Amino acid sequence: MALSIIVMGAAGRMGSTIARLVNEADDLSLAAVLERQEAEDRLAAFKASGALISSDISKVLPACPGAVVIDFTAPEATMVTARAAAENGNPVIIGTTGFSDEQLAELDELASRSLVFRSANMSVGINVIMDILPRLTALLGDAYDVEMMEIHHNKKKDAPSGTALLLAEPLLKAKGLTRDDINTNRFDVREPRKHAEIGIQSLRGGDVVGVHTIYYMGPGERIEITHQAHSRENFANGALRAARWIVSQKPGRLYNMQDVLHD
Template identity: 55%
Template sequence: MSLSLIVTGAKGRMGSTIARLVLDDPDLHLAAVVERPGHTAGLETFGCTVTESLEAALPQHPGAVVVDFTAPEASLAHARAVAATGNPLVMGTTGLTRAQLTELEALAAKAPLFWSPNMSIGINALCRVLPLLERILGAAYDLEIVETHHKAKKDAPSGTALKLAQVLADSRGLDLEAAGTYCRHGIIGARKPEEIGIQTLRGGDVVGDHTVFFFGPGERIEVTHRAHSRENFARGALRAARWLADRKPGRLYSMADMMDGV
């Protein structure tokens, strides 16, 4: 039996890519697409329910997994909607505040919720490998991250860069709020050993590049991930949807949960 999905933001970069991949997969069924009011024209070509609100789609498709790559406020509204119906929800939205994540964690008691700032399998593999590298190299190696995205990206640094920085901060026993350095300008003095630099580049149509630098005495190590297309993230989100379909409410799930035991 195929898994039914509802895709929000179906005219967006990620939403349209996800919807197309669902249609191409015989094991998946595109039950509905959602787009904001006044922007649904043309979505009928997907051959499924088309609606301007997730609340209208959910009663028609009980149990369908919702996949959401929209904006923080919209994603939070969608999480509140599925909390009322119990539908699973996979979110790849970035730029969420701590308060918004706290609300998501509370809503996860009512419906299976999954959130990751980056759905790439490769990036999430890095999140597991980087702490090992950090522990082997030790505190003598300075940590820096550079991320590059297309010029239309609205949040900075990227959610992925912040995730990588958090993983490294946790490994080193640092508070990222205090250790994160996002801009350097003027006479700022020598670099502090507890800093984690996170620098942002924007331009062109870059899908997403992230490089983690370990600057040590007499050498440096660079670990780079480059996303070649948005299908990379879309396929990760669909893998998460398959995994989440069998989970129960109770916690805000992540890629780390899905990859446990791998």
């Protein structure tokens, strides 16, 4: 039996890609697509698939028991989705970035009693890099400064990107630092680079899907690790892989892409 999928923000760049891939998959079924009320007419193309079309998640979920909700929208909208999914017992896959600390804490609480999966990046490649970074950082040692550059399209709102902050986590841990040691602004400071910090710089322009480069700069050499996303299908396929995986899990904690890869 095909796994039912509900796609939030289905008229957007990520949502439309996810919905299309669901329709193309033999083991998935597009149960519903949702968009803001003023943009609901942009979902007419999905009528042929038999999917429910709506702007109200609270009305859709009771009609789609067990369907996995996938949300790559915006923090406030995603929180509404996550609360509704928890109330109705639907698993939710979250690819949204830019959450506040309070919102992240609420997602943790929801995950204690419902199936919630969140990853700032669903790419298999990014998550494999995350596995490599702690050992590489430890082997190179304190003689190497670590910096990061991330590039995205000109419509992206948050900076640094959620993926950059995700990649920073194993770097900070390996160096015994915290997020307070991330430097995102050297323009207003006239002083040498601090040794105990990790710099993250952001560029925005054009239609760049996503490029992240980590630099290890040491005595007489530089190591660069770069991940380039060529298509949003990369992230969409990761989200669908997570959807297939999460239905066999139990509530209790917030799941992420590392859990999928190491299962």
